Amino acid sequence: xxxxxxxxxxxxxxxxxxxxxxxxxxxxxxxxxxxxxxxxxxxxxxxxxxxxxxxxxxxxxxxxxxxxxxxxxxxxxxxxxxxxxxxxxxxxxxxxxxxxxxxxxxxxxxxxxxxxxxxxxxxxxxxxxxxxxxxxxxxxxxxxxxxxxxxxxxxxxxxxxxxxxxxxxxxxxxxxxxxxxxxxxxxxxxxxxxxxxxxxxxxxxxxxxxxxxxxxxxxxxxxxxxxxxxxxxxxxxxxxxxxxxxxxxxxxxxxxxxxxxxxxxxxxxxxxxxxxxxxxxxxxxxxxxxxxxxxx
Ligand SMILES: O=C(O)CCC(=O)C(=O)O
Numbered sequence: 001x002x003x004x005x006x007x008x009x010x011x012x013x014x015x016x017x018x019x020x021x022x023x024x025x026x027x028x029x030x031x032x033x034x035x036x037x038x039x040x041x042x043x044x045x046x047x048x049x050x051x052x053x054x055x056x057x058x059x060x061x062x063x064x065x066x067x068x069x070x071x072x073x074x075x076x077x078x079x080x081x082x083x084x085x086x087x088x089x090x091x092x093x094x095x096x097x098x099x100x101x102x103x104x105x106x107x108x109x110x111x112x113x114x115x116x117x118x119x120x121x122x123x124x125x126x127x128x129x130x131x132x133x134x135x136x137x138x139x140x141x142x143x144x145x146x147x148x149x150x151x152x153x154x155x156x157x158x159x160x161x162x163x164x165x166x167x168x169x170x171x172x173x174x175x176x177x178x179x180x181x182x183x184x185x186x187x188x189x190x191x192x193x194x195x196x197x198x199x200x201x202x203x204x205x206x207x208x209x210x211x212x213x214x215x216x217x218x219x220x221x222x223x224x225x226x227x228x229x230x231x232x233x234x235x236x237x238x239x240x241x242x243x244x245x246x247x248x249x250x251x252x253x254x255x256x257x258x259x260x261x262x263x264x265x266x267x268x269x270x271x272x273x274x275x276x277x278x279x280x281x282x283x284x285x286x287x288x289x290x291x292x293x294x295x296x
Contacts, residue, residue: 001107001143001238001267009107012100022105026168026216027202030101034149034207038096043151045088046117046230049079064285066121077126078285079117081251082232089115090253093234098147098209099259102236105211106143109239109260113137113144114249116285118231120159125223126287127159129185130194132167133214133235135175136184136248138273140266142168143238148202148210148231155203157225161210161218162201164194168215172274182277184289186217239263245276248283 003023011019014030022028054071056063062085066075083090092098093112102110114137119125133146154160171193173186186194194217202210212218214235223229240263247254 001240006105006107006143006238009103011104013097014101014104019104022211022213025165027163027165027200027210027212027218028105029202029204029208029210031204031208032206033101033209034096034098036207038092039151039207041088042092042149042232045082045086046151049082049085049117050074050076059285059288061282064288066124066126075121076119077121077287078119080249080285081115082117083115083253084251089117089232093258098149101209101211102147103259105145106236106238107260109263110258111237111239111241111262112251112253112256112258113235113237113243114247114251114254115232115234116249118233120220120223120229120231122226122228123224125159125229126291127222128220128286129290130164130191130196130217130219131175131185131286132173132217134172135274136276137214137235137243138245138275139214139237139241139243141238141241141269142213142215143241143267144214145211145236146214147234147236150204150206150208150210151230151232152206152227153204154208154229154231155225156201157223158227158229159220159223160201160203160229161212161220161231162199163212164196164199164217167194167217168213172215172272173217175274175276182289184286185219238267240265240267242266246279248276248279
């Protein structure tokens with residue numbers, strides 16, 4: 001669906017001006033949106049994943065670990081596809097009011113693509129460099145967004161998600177270095193075309209939800225504070241947006257309908273899309289990629 005068509009459908013939880021600002025700026029922050037009982041369930045599920053990671057010595061398809069991770073002092077960077085690890089994460093998507101919010105920005109038919117739980121551990125949790133999501137998983141149209149849930153309060157020191165307003169309407173940047181290596185971020189020579197002074201950092205209390213279009217330039221600073229920053233990220237799309245490259249984070253729920261019904265027709269937007277590496281051989285995480293720990 002186009003933004004114009006989506007805006008014609010009556011809203012469920014957002015105001016019309018919130019919806020319009022998402023389409024104008026390419027992002028939205030909805031503070032304190034998730035109820036406490038869901039936060040409690042999600043926090044318990046996250047603690048359980050941290051406990052599991054104590055038995056893991058090296059990054060694998062599920063756990064992406066900081067180099068100093070140990071059983072005594074776990075330092076998780078990411079859990080890939082958390083829905084596949086604990087049903088709480090999937091139930092959150094299909095049962096909570098998050099689905100209403102997604103409908104307001106994607107239309108009545110909403111589909112799951114991938115999920116990840118990014119930790120950004122206290123005292124050194126890694127930065128995420130400026131990048132767009134579209135080069136990682138191009139779709140037939142741009143009704144694709146990443147929805148973040150802050151499980152705890154996230155202030156400026158915890159490395160909140162940062163976005164460049166309006167950048168979703170601009171170019172799709174190269175995420176390959178000059179030698180053809182996939183870096184997973186915007187190349188240094190191109191950063192001059194992004195006005196970093198316009199960056200907006202999406203801070204908010206526990207239960208706040210961030211939403212950014214998959215073309216929006218975004219990133220986050222390191223977390224040097226004493227408090228960790230678990231951020232649950234779900235990538236979802238309108239049902240008529242079809243991915244045409246391999247999903248870097250496979251999931252048993254890939255392409256499952258969260259709200260509404262499957263599309264009969266695929267919708268296509270015009271223009272060029274960067275083709276990512278062939279992820280069928282595996283993928284670790286944006287952290288490992290951007291820190292130069294993983295080859296494509
Ligand atoms: O965890 C973050 O701060 C941002 C993560 C992100 O942009 C990504 O995983 O694509």
